[in-house]
Amino acid sequence: xxxxxxxxxxxxxxxxxxxxxxxxxxxxxxxxxxxxxxxxxxxxxxxxxxxxxxxxxxxxxxxxxxxxxxxxxxxxxxxxxxxxxxxxxxxxxxxxxxxxxxxxxxxxxxxxxxxxxxxxxxxxxxxxxxxxxxxxx
Numbered sequence: 593x594x595x596x597x598x599x600x601x602x603x604x605x606x607x608x609x610x611x612x613x614x615x616x617x618x619x620x621x622x623x624x625x626x627x628x629x630x631x632x633x634x635x636x637x638x639x640x641x642x643x644x645x646x647x648x649x650x651x652x653x654x655x656x657x658x659x660x661x662x663x664x665x666x667x668x669x670x671x672x673x674x675x676x677x678x679x680x681x682x683x684x685x686x687x688x689x690x691x692x693x694x695x696x697x698x699x700x701x702x703x704x705x706x707x708x709x710x711x712x713x714x715x716x717x718x719x720x721x722x723x724x725x726x727x728x729x
Contacts, residue, residue: 608677611666615678619659619713620685626651645701652705653712656682660716661723668721675717676710683709 630647633639639647659682660675667674683706 607667611663611674612677612681614666615659615661615663615674616681616685617659618662619655619657619678619682621655622658623651623655626654649701649705649708652686653708656709656713657716660713661720662716663713664717664720665723671717671719671721672714673717675714675720678717679710679713682713 627648630651634644656679659678660671663678664671664674686705686709687702
């Protein structure tokens with residue numbers, strides 16, 4: 593029998609885990625790039641304090657959309673489910689980082705970020721599956 597993993601385990605990883613992890617990583621990278629651009633804008637322009645939270649929530653939305661899109665493109669099916677899983681993992685990672693790095697409190701803005709993350713990643717997943725062109729992977 594040897595040390596070969598059961599076929600079902602490898603199939604599970606290839607079908608579900610890898611697309612979700614890769615899509616989430618792309619979403620986090622996209623958000624990081626967008627937030628870096630916003631930070632540069634904030635240093636160069638006088639932006640009102642009240643605009644910072646909407647910009648951050650917008651960056652979360654764009655990042656999770658990209659993550660859901662990439663995740664579903666890799667999977668090639670079930671865009672809503674794959675997008676949801678990517679958005680959920682994204683939010684859990686972001687929340688864990690927030691807890692580890694700075695003071696974190698649950699408030700209405702967290703609920704909005706959670707809702708935006710899931711909605712945008714689900715839409716990205718649906719578009720990713722239904723998009724034209726060949727998928728890679």
